[in-house]
Amino acid sequence: MRTSFYTFIVILVCEICYSSDRVAYFVITEDKRLSAIAQESEYFVKKYIEKRLYVPAEVSNRELAVFEDEMYRQNQEAASSLIEGKKLYEEFKIDQCFFVFQKIINNLEKGSAAFEKSKDYQHALMYLGNIYHLKGEITSAKETFIKLLMYSSKYVPDASYFPPDIIETFEQAKAEIKNLRRGTLQIIPKPEDAQVFLDGSFLGAGVFKVEDVFVGEHIVGIKKRGYLPYVRKVVVQPSLVEIVSPELVDFKEISERYEEISKIREADISGELLPVLKKYRKDTNSAIVVVVFVSGKVENFSLTGYTYYNDKLVAYGDTSVTISKDDSRKKILKAKVEELCNKILHENIKAQKPIDKISHKKFYTSWWFLGIVGATLVGATTLGYILLNGGEEKEDKSGALIISF
Numbered sequence: 404m405r406t407s408f409y410t411f412i413v414i415l416v417c418e419i420c421y422s423s424d425r426v427a428y429f430v431i432t433e434d435k436r437l438s439a440i441a442q443e444s445e446y447f448v449k450k451y452i453e454k455r456l457y458v459p460a461e462v463s464n465r466e467l468a469v470f471e472d473e474m475y476r477q478n479q480e481a482a483s484s485l486i487e488g489k490k491l492y493e494e495f496k497i498d499q500c501f502f503v504f505q506k507i508i509n510n511l512e513k514g515s516a517a518f519e520k521s522k523d524y525q526h527a528l529m530y531l532g533n534i535y536h537l538k539g540e541i542t543s544a545k546e547t548f549i550k551l552l553m554y555s556s557k558y559v560p561d562a563s564y565f566p567p568d569i570i571e572t573f574e575q576a577k578a579e580i581k582n583l584r585r586g587t588l589q590i591i592p593k594p595e596d597a598q599v600f601l602d603g604s605f606l607g608a609g610v611f612k613v614e615d616v617f618v619g620e621h622i623v624g625i626k627k628r629g630y631l632p633y634v635r636k637v638v639v640q641p642s643l644v645e646i647v648s649p650e651l652v653d654f655k656e657i658s659e660r661y662e663e664i665s666k667i668r669e670a671d672i673s674g675e676l677l678p679v680l681k682k683y684r685k686d687t688n689s690a691i692v693v694v695v696f697v698s699g700k701v702e703n704f705s706l707t708g709y710t711y712y713n714d715k716l717v718a719y720g721d722t723s724v725t726i727s728k729d730d731s732r733k734k735i736l737k738a739k740v741e742e743l744c745n746k747i748l749h750e751n752i753k754a755q756k757p758i759d760k761i762s763h764k765k766f767y768t769s770w771w772f773l774g775i776v777g778a779t780l781v782g783a784t785t786l787g788y789i790l791l792n793g794g795e796e797k798e799d800k801s802g803a804l805i806i807s808f
Contacts (some may be wrong), residue, residue, distance in 0.1 A: 426452050427680075427689035431667070432697045437704060441697045443733060444706065447740040448695060455748060474514045481507045481515075481523040488530060497534055504531045516554075517624030517634045520603040525551060525558050533569050541572065548576035549583075553617050554602045584641035585615045591648040592625045592633075600624035623647050667694075676714040684714070691752055695743070702726055706739060708747040710755075717755035720746030 430445040432438055484507050491500035507527040516524040532547035551558055562570050589612045590599050599606045601613060602621050618641045626632040630651035639645050663679055676684065676692060684692050692711040699705050703725050710718040724739045726732050749755060 425689040426691040426693060427684055428452060428693040428695075430695045430697060434698070436701055437697045437699075440701070440704065440732075440736065443736055444695065444697060444740050447737045448693065448744065451741055451744040452693070452748070455744070455750075474518070477510050477513070477515050478521075478523065481511055481521075481527070485523055485526060488527070492530060492534070497537055501531070501534050504528075504534065512622055512634075512636065514624075514632070514634055516603055517622045518600050518603065518626065518632070520555060524603075525555050528554070529558070529560055529565075529573075532573070533565060536569055536572055544569075544572055545576045545579070548573050549580050550620065552577060552580050553619060553621065580617065583617045583619070586618050586639040586641055587644040588613045588616045588621065588623075588637065588639055589644055589646045590623060590625070591646065592627075593648070593650040594627060594630075597625050597627035597630070597651060600626075625649060625651065627651060629653065672709060675716070676711045680711075681714055684711075693747065706743050708743050710747040710752065712752050712755060715757040717752060717757060718747040718749060719758060722746075 428445065428448050430441045430448060432441040484503055488500045488503035488507070491503060504527045508524065508531065511521050511524040511527070515521050528547055528551040532544045532551065535541075535544035535547055560570060560573055565573075588601070589610075590601075590606075591610050592599060595610055596608050598608050599611055601623060603624075606613070616639045618639050620636055620638055623635050623637055624632065630653055633649045633651055635647060635649070637645055637647055667677055667679065672680075672694060680692055680694070684690075690713055693708065694711075695706055695708040697704055697706060703723070705721055705723045707721040708719070709716060720743055722739055722743045724735065726735055
């Protein structure tokens, strides 16, 4: 009861602060040699947005291009995090290992666990249930074990590793799951020949009506070559039909849109959001838009960021990045992206007042500055010539007076 109350308070606070606003984000490079850096920066921007603002980040084109790589990265992170979590568990650092396993579960549910039977996901759930048990929260432990068994009914815990009372609770969950009420899940993908996955199991391609699904939370994954993969957690209710009918987004459509957006690197994007970004913001229902420019050289470059709320510029900032051969680029880049985001993504963006017109271009590249410099040089040259020649009067052989300047 107490846990539910705290959960409600957290959700309420998040709702008050940001409602259901989404965030669209773009990292645009001014040089193709910086493409890899821009791609990694965009990944860290997304992670910061979802961690700091508690809102979903609208997927961008670069992440579409590296979706499989992203799943591989999540699997690698999960594998290393499991080792860390297991070590903390054996050192009886319960609170620390709880957050490690919870993070593994959350990350894998966004992709990998939806499209394949993830062993790391199953192990993380087993450890999480174990931790609940150690904390005396037997009901939560049993619910976690039931979630694990709904994902993989054949999972068998290591009885030589986990304490007997944990195994006993697991067996109780296994007995209870047989008595759970059932519901129906209907999945209607668009296009209809997309591949459908339920809790990591491949159902096939097309429309599916799955009956006798255990009530509770399940993971639906849908993908088709050339489209953005779709992942959603659904809750099946007893004796009811839960309908999932997503329309997959075409890669080509987003690629063309992103290519159009990338052209704004030559435009002045300060003050008011440009029309192309306004359209994207409305299409994705993203009240907040973050645009970051990457410029310079591979070893020494700058990140310049802008944040808009409802088409108005509300924050602006920049930071410089220097990376040597001996440095970990990802580690430094992550720190610098977080530094930039701290400047441009305040805790309550809605309360920020619009900023007056600011140009993202350096003043010394502006036409007015170059004009002043040019006029100054011409004036200085003319004055120097006059001073050197002294304005002397000269007379030629014909007697005509010549005044030189």
